[in-house]
Amino acid sequence: MTLARLFLILILACSGMLQAEESDRGDIRIIADEWPPITGSQLTRGGFSVQLAIEVLQALGYSVSIEFAPWKRIMRTSKRGEYDLITAMWKDESRESKFEFTKGYYNNKVVFVSLKDQSFQYRKASDLSDKRVGIVSSYAYPKAFLDTPAVTWDKSIDLNQSLKKVLGNRLDVAVGTEDVMRYEAQQLEGADRLYYDVSHPIEVRSLHMGVNRQYAQHEKLVKQLDQMIQAFKQSGRFDQIKKQHGLM
Template structure:
């Protein structure tokens, strides 16, 4: 005989059944567009928690890493990407709650913890397509090589870096070619927990070059933790990395797909490019 369900078990079973029906795209499209967007996120929030009480929640929870100026507790609206996330969710009548972790931990929670809708900001890669429903673009990144002026590094191609130790961040994607060469050890990389750690290691000559987003580098060097002498020692070289778009990775589940579709539909009503330019001016960083 099957074990009887307690009240919590009955509630969970009903929620699962409700989710299977309500997450259907065909069912959702019978509603007006705006009602469907709101309904889709509400269903997603309910299903993600597995609790009927979540139906009244107006908060979408995501995991992320401190990556100023794109995502940071200390910045207005949690950084550029945070501000864009909030602007889109506001169209749906929702607010965002961002929890901060080291990058690999943020990815793990965003992919597998049902408390989270996903994680951000993330670059699209074929590997990540396996576990993400990617949102529309939420900012752009431009990676550069950063090195010391007293120890210049010249590279016209990634192949020119084969004999050079390179500082990177664990779990980051830089480009398809760079990622492949690093994975196959055609490039000698040393991984750190974040960009600020790499920048300090560079200044201490732990390695001759690091890969870092140009805006992140500019923002870090402007902090009081770095001196004017530190800033004057750093030089950069661009051209090896193409500009890439950043996204919110929704969990690759039926619920995640519903959330991503609702989010992207709402994003069409928000001028994200204008918001980005205004945000850079707002915090005094050139876009």
């Protein structure tokens, strides 16, 4: 047993949560989309957020089933009660009527990427004037950003597609989560030609788990998740999972 796991057990015992491990609280149906290295059906243990969610829920005494689906379907079917928890999502007002959110457990830096010979740096909205900017259709970008005038927006289904367009000079810049773009770029020829403007993110978004409000005890589950995620952070287990997925 590692020191991190021993420390986690001690935290659970002191907080009165260890008893939850001794009885099955039922099944939680979790769902995720393809968003590597955060989530992905082909990733080790489903990616960072999926592994975290499964371990946290199991530590709480729940059994877990997992499904991967396109993001549009996940959003479209939320009211049908087909799943209980989304492992990784950004919080915004349009989603709060459907989901009870955990506290943010990880930060996503949303940045621009361009070709190195252009080395685009974003400081103000007018810097985007007359540029072809790649965005992902499923991302919840800030409204003020999308309202920037004189921009040609190009929607893609994922960042892989946007990055290919940048490399092919069909876009001036693409914007998305730094971790995800770097992961996707590893698979592309010419990835060493990309420049990431990490010093000027358009925003830093906290990542949350979202519990479907159709789940009868959604408020209780969110409190349990918050407590257990904090226990994972205190024990060092959280950082171990991050490291396993290249996020440290």
